Amino acid sequence: xxxxxxxxxxxxxxxxxxxxxxxxxxxxxxxxxxxxxxxxxxxxxxxxxxxxxxxxxxxxxxxxxxxxxxxxxxxxxxxxxxxxxxxxxx
Numbered sequence: 001x002x003x004x005x006x007x008x009x010x011x012x013x014x015x016x017x018x019x020x021x022x023x024x025x026x027x028x029x030x031x032x033x034x035x036x037x038x039x040x041x042x043x044x045x046x047x048x049x050x051x052x053x054x055x056x057x058x059x060x061x062x063x064x065x066x067x068x069x070x071x072x073x074x075x076x077x078x079x080x081x082x083x084x085x086x087x088x089x090x
Contacts, residue, residue: 021082022062024052027075038068049077 030050035043041054056062062079069076 019055019057019059019061021053021055022065023078023080023082024065024069024076025078026050026052026069027077030074038065041065053082 027048028050029045029048030043030052031045032043034050034052035041038052039054041052044051044053056065066076066079
């Protein structure tokens with residue numbers, strides 16, 4: 001294996017190709033009406049930060065969702081997967 005190929009080797013993703021519940025914090029104030037734009041995700045404003053939370057089916061779905069924030073010029077503050085069964089972040 002070449003050095004370049006070794007650098008691109010990623011560890012296997014947990015779960016169904018990274019599908020699961022995600023929480024995304026953005027640096028903008030959005031109201032609940034934005035839930036339609038974000039595929040029915042929960043949208044909750046906490047002052048100057050908004051939490052967008054919901055299920056994605058796979059890594060491609062997550063990237064598509066993040067691209068929407070990019071296209072709107074909304075800065076991402078944090079993205080993390082939430083394991084609801086255990087009540088812990090992954």
